[in-house]
Amino acid sequence: MKPFLFVMQTPPAPTDFIQHLDAAELCALHALGRRELYARNDFVFSAGSPGRNVYFLRGGRVKIFQPAASGREVILWFCLPGEVFGLAEVARGGGRSVSALACEACELLCVAEDRFKLFVMARPHIALLSMQVLSSRLRLLGEMHANLVSDDVDTRIAKLILRLAARHGVRHGSELRLTLPLTHQEIADMVGTRRQTVTSCLGDMKRSGVLAIDNHRLVIESEELLARLTD
Amino acid sequence: MKPFLFVMQTPPAPTDFIQHLDAAELCALHALGRRELYARNDFVFSAGSPGRNVYFLRGGRVKIFQPAASGREVILWFCLPGEVFGLAEVARGGGRSVSALACEACELLCVAEDRFKLFVMARPHIALLSMQVLSSRLRLLGEMHANLVSDDVDTRIAKLILRLAARHGVRHGSELRLTLPLTHQEIADMVGTRRQTVTSCLGDMKRSGVLAIDNHRLVIESEELLARLTD
DNA sequence: GCATTGCTGTCACTTGGCTGACATATCCAC
């Protein structure tokens, strides 16, 4: 089980917010907000907007990314059902610095900032949970940042895939299959490189039997080999 | 006052934790922890250690950095008196992912994790404050990360200097002087490049009258010109 | 059905910044 040490580089995060609420709390939270539906490629919010809501994802996937100079996008993470997003801007004030885009049809719960603050302040352990969520993201981002500084593209992509596998992976026989469909461009935006570079790097990995791609979903064929690319 | 728009790119952060406490709270916090002294270049904690304390800086400066592959260091930020650090690891669990090093003689208040949690849970607005601190760091790190992806070294250094000026700058006649002494190596570790590159980039800036260096402290001679390097 | 748009694959060309090396300058400890 050596390779798993890498997948577990960062221990499993308490990313699921909803799961940590009891029935009464969940009910109270729902009463505070309203249900919203978004279609594929709709923006839930975008960088620069004031940002006075916290969102809880009930279904679908949301991509959180940051616009960078010259129209580039830096993808920070994908939110899964049960997770919060838009929390940091609300806690801190000063408007959104990131954008949130529905990757597919999404259902979410939208709660206004002031109501959420009251909700949290009345329930100390939820305040702690919120701190945990923020802390996890801080750590993940720190790790991504350090990788970007010190690893070459191939290594960054290998690490990314292992990280994604820990969160979005489903074991399928001897393979580990990502549930999240990704384009080369999106991978490039996650590791800070260009699409062509990703194409050629993934090409190498396919050729050497590390992984395959099926319907835009990465399939890890050898965790062993992949972990080795990680340095 | 155009150039100030850049310095203010990210609005002033509520970085000072202590300042937001009233006398009674501060007193209670002090009662929970113990005072510790560190000499220049002492580690307060280092990446990999379990990390069961939160620290409040009362005097001096602490450098927070993350070890990266091949012995590189990635400097995330410098803590100033009044600020917390070590908060994320405690909120989240799972040990330290960063190291904290005293840049000079430091006095700090060390509070055990469980005590701090109780302290926070009993005071909802302090929970909110903690969330603000984490959120601010998340945003700052996001900004640094995006810069690293999309800007070349010169631009990154210019942006770094403006960012530092907003936090550590003191106006001195027409100059804006950083209170924080920095080596080229440290600047390199903050923008993700190498020492030699920083030396030559700063050399260019000196030659073109953008800044000067006095006793390891950057002195911005023209915010105008510096902001222009920012793109 | 066809057309438009977006994704993948490949490749020749260019370059920013890393590397390693060395000289000088400055600081600190003893």
Next chain:
DNA sequence: GTGGATATGTCAGCCAAGTGACAGCAATGC
């Protein structure tokens, strides 16, 4: 003071990765 450690300045050579360009291949919509 003197000696070692640490910081700065400069430079030639090299390479990882970006750039731009183009061709084939899905999808998706009308």
